[in-house]
Amino acid sequence: MNRSLRPSLRAARPLAVLGVAATLLAAGCSSGGSGTAPGDPANGGTPQQGGSVTFAMPPNATPNWIFPIATPGHTQAYNGTIRQQVFLPLYVYDGTDTSKPDVKAGAAELPKYSEDGKSVTITMKDDLTWANGEKVTARDVEFWFNLIKANKEKWATYNEGQFPDNIAKFTLVDDKTFTMDLTQAYNPDWFTANQLTRMSPMPQKAWDIQEAGGQVGDYDRTPEGAKKVFDYLIGEAGKLSEYATNPLWKVADGPFTIKEFTTTGQVTLAKNPKYTGEDAAHLDTVTLKPFTSAQAELNVLRSGGVDYGYLPALALSQQKTIESMGYKVEPWDGWAITYIPYNFNNPEMGPVFKQLYIRQAVQMSVDQDTIARVIWHDQATPGYGPVPQVPPGSYLGEKQKTNPYLFDLDKAKALLTSHGWEIQNGVATCTRPGGGDDQCGEGVEQGTQLKFQLLTESGSTETDNTMQELQSSLSKIGIALSIKSEPLNSVLDHSPVCKPEEAACSWQLSFFGTQGSWYYPAYPSGEDIFAGDAGTNLGSYSDPKADELVKASTSSTSPTAMQDYSSYLAENLPVIWMPNPAYQVSAIKKTLGGVVQDPMAGMTPQRWYLVK
Amino acid sequence: MTASVPSPVVAAQPAPVVGPYRRMVRLFFANRLAVTGLVLLALLLLFCFVGPLVHPTDQIHTQLADANLAPGVKGHPLGTDDVGRDVLGRLMVGGQTSLEIGIAAGLLATLIGTVWGAVAGYTGGWLDAIMMRVVDAGIAIPALFLLLVSATIFRPTVTTQILIIGCVSWLVPARLVRAEALSLRSRDFVQAMMAMGGSHRRAVFRHIIPNAIGTVVVNATFQVADAILLVAYVSFLGLGVAPPATDWGAMLSNGISYTYDGYWWLIFPAGIAIILVVSAFNCIGDGLRDSFEVRLQGR
Amino acid sequence: MTRFLAKRIGQALVVVALVTVIVFLLLHTVPGGPARGILGPQATAAAIAAFNHEHGFDRSLPEQYWMYVSGLLHGDLGASYTLNQSVSSLIEQRIPKTLVLTGLSTLVALLVAIPLGVWQGRRRKGLTDYFITTLVFIGYATPVFFLALILVIVFAEKIPILPVQAPQAETLAGLFADSRGLVLPILAGAIASVAVFSRYMRSAVLDNLAEDYVRTARAKGASERRVVWLHIMRNSLTPIVAMLGYQLPVLFSGALVIESVFNYPGMGLLFWNAAQTSDYPILLGAVLVIAVATVIGSLIADILQAFIDPRVRGAIK
Numbered sequence A: 001m002n003r004s005l006r007p008s009l010r011a012a013r014p015l016a017v018l019g020v021a022a023t024l025l026a027a028g029c030s031s032g033g034s035g036t037a038p039g040d041p042a043n044g045g046t047p048q049q050g051g052s053v054t055f056a057m058p059p060n061a062t063p064n065w066i067f068p069i070a071t072p073g074h075t076q077a078y079n080g081t082i083r084q085q086v087f088l089p090l091y092v093y094d095g096t097d098t099s100k101p102d103v104k105a106g107a108a109e110l111p112k113y114s115e116d117g118k119s120v121t122i123t124m125k126d127d128l129t130w131a132n133g134e135k136v137t138a139r140d141v142e143f144w145f146n147l148i149k150a151n152k153e154k155w156a157t158y159n160e161g162q163f164p165d166n167i168a169k170f171t172l173v174d175d176k177t178f179t180m181d182l183t184q185a186y187n188p189d190w191f192t193a194n195q196l197t198r199m200s201p202m203p204q205k206a207w208d209i210q211e212a213g214g215q216v217g218d219y220d221r222t223p224e225g226a227k228k229v230f231d232y233l234i235g236e237a238g239k240l241s242e243y244a245t246n247p248l249w250k251v252a253d254g255p256f257t258i259k260e261f262t263t264t265g266q267v268t269l270a271k272n273p274k275y276t277g278e279d280a281a282h283l284d285t286v287t288l289k290p291f292t293s294a295q296a297e298l299n300v301l302r303s304g305g306v307d308y309g310y311l312p313a314l315a316l317s318q319q320k321t322i323e324s325m326g327y328k329v330e331p332w333d334g335w336a337i338t339y340i341p342y343n344f345n346n347p348e349m350g351p352v353f354k355q356l357y358i359r360q361a362v363q364m365s366v367d368q369d370t371i372a373r374v375i376w377h378d379q380a381t382p383g384y385g386p387v388p389q390v391p392p393g394s395y396l397g398e399k400q401k402t403n404p405y406l407f408d409l410d411k412a413k414a415l416l417t418s419h420g421w422e423i424q425n426g427v428a429t430c431t432r433p434g435g436g437d438d439q440c441g442e443g444v445e446q447g448t449q450l451k452f453q454l455l456t457e458s459g460s461t462e463t464d465n466t467m468q469e470l471q472s473s474l475s476k477i478g479i480a481l482s483i484k485s486e487p488l489n490s491v492l493d494h495s496p497v498c499k500p501e502e503a504a505c506s507w508q509l510s511f512f513g514t515q516g517s518w519y520y521p522a523y524p525s526g527e528d529i530f531a532g533d534a535g536t537n538l539g540s541y542s543d544p545k546a547d548e549l550v551k552a553s554t555s556s557t558s559p560t561a562m563q564d565y566s567s568y569l570a571e572n573l574p575v576i577w578m579p580n581p582a583y584q585v586s587a588i589k590k591t592l593g594g595v596v597q598d599p600m601a602g603m604t605p606q607r608w609y610l611v612k
Numbered sequence B: 001m002t003a004s005v006p007s008p009v010v011a012a013q014p015a016p017v018v019g020p021y022r023r024m025v026r027l028f029f030a031n032r033l034a035v036t037g038l039v040l041l042a043l044l045l046l047f048c049f050v051g052p053l054v055h056p057t058d059q060i061h062t063q064l065a066d067a068n069l070a071p072g073v074k075g076h077p078l079g080t081d082d083v084g085r086d087v088l089g090r091l092m093v094g095g096q097t098s099l100e101i102g103i104a105a106g107l108l109a110t111l112i113g114t115v116w117g118a119v120a121g122y123t124g125g126w127l128d129a130i131m132m133r134v135v136d137a138g139i140a141i142p143a144l145f146l147l148l149v150s151a152t153i154f155r156p157t158v159t160t161q162i163l164i165i166g167c168v169s170w171l172v173p174a175r176l177v178r179a180e181a182l183s184l185r186s187r188d189f190v191q192a193m194m195a196m197g198g199s200h201r202r203a204v205f206r207h208i209i210p211n212a213i214g215t216v217v218v219n220a221t222f223q224v225a226d227a228i229l230l231v232a233y234v235s236f237l238g239l240g241v242a243p244p245a246t247d248w249g250a251m252l253s254n255g256i257s258y259t260y261d262g263y264w265w266l267i268f269p270a271g272i273a274i275i276l277v278v279s280a281f282n283c284i285g286d287g288l289r290d291s292f293e294v295r296l297q298g299r
Numbered sequence C: 001m002t003r004f005l006a007k008r009i010g011q012a013l014v015v016v017a018l019v020t021v022i023v024f025l026l027l028h029t030v031p032g033g034p035a036r037g038i039l040g041p042q043a044t045a046a047a048i049a050a051f052n053h054e055h056g057f058d059r060s061l062p063e064q065y066w067m068y069v070s071g072l073l074h075g076d077l078g079a080s081y082t083l084n085q086s087v088s089s090l091i092e093q094r095i096p097k098t099l100v101l102t103g104l105s106t107l108v109a110l111l112v113a114i115p116l117g118v119w120q121g122r123r124r125k126g127l128t129d130y131f132i133t134t135l136v137f138i139g140y141a142t143p144v145f146f147l148a149l150i151l152v153i154v155f156a157e158k159i160p161i162l163p164v165q166a167p168q169a170e171t172l173a174g175l176f177a178d179s180r181g182l183v184l185p186i187l188a189g190a191i192a193s194v195a196v197f198s199r200y201m202r203s204a205v206l207d208n209l210a211e212d213y214v215r216t217a218r219a220k221g222a223s224e225r226r227v228v229w230l231h232i233m234r235n236s237l238t239p240i241v242a243m244l245g246y247q248l249p250v251l252f253s254g255a256l257v258i259e260s261v262f263n264y265p266g267m268g269l270l271f272w273n274a275a276q277t278s279d280y281p282i283l284l285g286a287v288l289v290i291a292v293a294t295v296i297g298s299l300i301a302d303i304l305q306a307f308i309d310p311r312v313r314g315a316i317k
Helices: A015-024 A077-086 A138-150 A188-198 A223-237 A294-302 A313-324 A356-364 A368-375 A409-417 A461-476 A488-494 A544-555 A561-572 B019-030 B032-049 B087-123 B125-140 B143-153 B158-168 B171-185 B188-195 B200-211 B213-236 B248-256 B268-298 C002-028 C035-039 C045-054 C061-073 C087-122 C127-141 C144-158 C172-177 C180-209 C212-219 C224-262 C267-276 C280-308 C310-316
Strands: A052-059 A119-123 A167-172 A177-182 A256-261 A267-271 A285-291 A308-311 A327-332 A336-341 A421-424 A427-430 A451-457 A480-486 A509-511 A575-578 A584-589
Touching (some): A077 A267, A188 A544, A256 A285, A285 A294, A294 A308, A308 A313, A356 A409, A356 A575, A409 A421, A409 A461, A451 A461, A480 A488, A488 A509, B032 B268, B087 B158, B087 B248, B125 C002, B125 C280, B143 B158, B143 B213, B171 B213, B188 B200, B200 B213, B213 B248, B213 C224, B248 B268, B268 C127, C002 C061, C087 C127, C087 C172, C087 C180, C087 C280, C127 C180, C144 C180, C144 C224, C224 C267, C224 C280
Parallel strands (some): A052 A285, A052 A308, A451 A480
Antiparallel strands (some): A167 A177, A256 A267
16 A cells, blocks of 8 residues: 555655756757666566557656757756657767767767867768658758757756857858857867757758748748747747647657647657667657656556556565566666755855855764665665765766765864854854854854754655754754755745845755755766856855866866866865765566666666567 | 423522532533543643653654664653654653644634624624625635745744644634624623723623633634644644654654554554544533533523 | 625625735745746746746736736636646646545535434433544544544555545546545545534534424424424524535645545645645635635525525524
């Protein structure tokens, strides 16, 4: 039976947060074709062609967009997953190997960068065609680029200075090839993983239209024309109920087409008979089912109603039951980090948070191993820095590989007392203000008390308990933590990037990571979260050296740039590092093969197959 | 007034001033359910507020190494919860919160409702019309919505919970008292006082409210019972008091997540405690109502 | 009677207008606004500004309210921020299901509570009265989510005869096709209501037993049965009818909890999910629909009351 009766409280998955991944992955992620090999002993059968599979989407995931350019409010994770099956992005990554794109799943061959890293040349694949018979050409990419360039502020993924601002010139070389001159040198890994993945060829010969019933032209080549074309296409994209019928969306180049797309969020993908690439679908249809709550999904799973579903973490005690019903249960690790940002601009606690020794004391009070084991039932991995801890790769710095701040309450307390804090009535109080080595630090006034306020996401017992544990250990070193829980969206509403004088800056600490705080694109650099001017640097962390290292990680070609960045932030603690929960604990029918649980939360259903 | 208590209205006797009250007390104590309720409540109060002296536990710190221990293990008579706190001790502090919020919020609601209803009923006319439309509107909005919104504005402490719950549940007493006030207004003694030039404030506070006291007191008991239940719902929806504090509703809804692990000690003690305390208040209220009805009849 | 009706309808309109003001003000004074939650943390300042502009959050509160009300007057409840649908179509899909759930559980509750209340009222202070009163108090004092849990443990786990999940069908017909799944949710809703209704009924019967007309009827030699079932019960129904009208928001709150526990895709679940995602238009729409229903409910209750109870009728004229 349904184990967690606590209703849909767990429902709100951080779609918004995943949205980050989604758009960056918009192009999507897909596997290198590895996965469960046919004839896998676990499956013990022979792969079949054809058949149908049902996949359970997370609670409240309601896909609502199909057009390859997402406007704000349309960045939910599953929009990207669905779109990349129909309209192939230029490049797709699979999080099990973040070092290079999964070429088979994308629309182009590997990019070639110039020696100086200031230009990139890309050749489209030879064998891809649109459903109307036209070849997929470089012109189709230019069409996408022109629309983005003229309408960038309406593009949900636009960040000033990044794509398309960092492209000085887009040149068509021939039918299949184009070159982009960049405004500066970039790290090729970063540029491919975090910028090129956003590009997606669109059928210019079918979509370059300014109004309903209009003629196809080269309108996108003038900014005014590009605006009109964009508005027309966005208008059509808003008609969700026509996704399965509108002739525009029939011009697909991916392994699937849309067969059903309901307003409640159910989507059925059907094998695209006109697909000409080498990554054709094995299955006839794949249905993505929406659920209002995790326990609703669990009930359906228990009745065998989905082939690929998930278990809420608390329901792990049911693993045996589920397995006996012909499923295998596997955690789906996320290419993500989980953390609690400090609001360095909070007028009361900002000066306190700016003291590194305070952040060190706090970090030493987080018993990550026990939290992961007892509270998360081993479905979370301790994290020590800005790069996802698993799977371990070449991006992890030395300092982040092992925990630089081991759980040690005595040491944590000593850090406070040696800096002029005295515990009075259980709360540390500053008795020696000033900037000296044994003093509280710059800006911390005499009599300041270490009383922190934390906003946290409601609806998850694991998260509630993690915060209680944190509160308990902090209280042992003299820090009083008061907790307020709110729905995820409210937490995000209430912890914006802010200036000290703004009323919105009253938040001090904020947690929104029940399913991971931040999902990375393949290259886990920090320009969006830890750079001083980053849009999602919620706590306004600002450190010149960190800024330098972030910049180096995106623009220098040095292979150690990421490691240096990882090591420095692991020690400098821009946030409280917390254990990173699995994306989900999946239950996959044993008769379903070819599944790769992509840590970047993408899917490659074209490679799934049924075994007999 | 009822079939089973034949002619309870020994009406014409001009009783001495204390008479009706003494009678009431006697009647109340003759009501077996009411007495049971009173005894139950006394026991629960003792358990929650004196219990921690007898069974001191650490309810501030978590003890992950000792999570989910079964009753009896390591000196925990009722086991431990999912972060290793002693459940028996937690039941005591949780009960303190539930009772404090419930009683205070119930009384607050009664207070607001009584004054609102008395003023509206006594004044009548357009003021009454406006005041009662506000009450109607308040009744028409699900309390849950108000609770959800307030929870995003205020930090959930015992005080804010009292204020919020008190402010969403004063509507029913307001209607009851207004009805009472309407009928009292036309009574001779109020009319007489008005004729002698008494102030309106005096009329409301010296005459209307004291004479509606029966309705008010009985309703207050039920309000407290309902407020305790409401506290439980609020916690169930994840909007309850912040940890390390807790209340019975929060304990119950947290325990429900572990139903299929067989951790019954996380569910039933808190659930039964809620049922006992709410029933106790309802029994007392019922007994009081019977007593007051007799007194009114006697007047 | 016409004057009475006109007056009551006028009052009802005032109440609905008040509700829109209160609900709107409350939602729109919540600090921060919904933009960041809806658009996600990666949203740029420009995207947030665009969202706020599109939904009018950059205007003054009275202006926003006026925009909302003028939409309402044209029958437009707005569109959901997250579900790509208009609020009215969402409510249209969900409301029949919630009506089925609450309607059936109220019906079951009444069928049990009315005879129970009458019976108890007549045997006041007897042992059975105490016994039933105790049961009723316990039923009343049990939080619905706890009750639902116990029902699930007993009827789906220990004696597995009923499914734990409510039917998930899109249509009402589909709902009834899987009627076994409806039993537990309806039972959970009914038990809580029985307690309330039977208490009201009991005290109403007690009051009526003392009334003159009962004595008259008895004096005239009417059989006890006739007195009880015809006279007393009819007149005792009045408070129940009056209460039903005002019971709607309470029933809705109960429905929310029950729908969540049994994953019943009704209004309650829609409302709860909207609260999680700060989907203001849905919250506003749902509260408004309930408020209007309550106001109409109490109006009908008043009129019905007039028909059932001749004394009330006199008072109205």
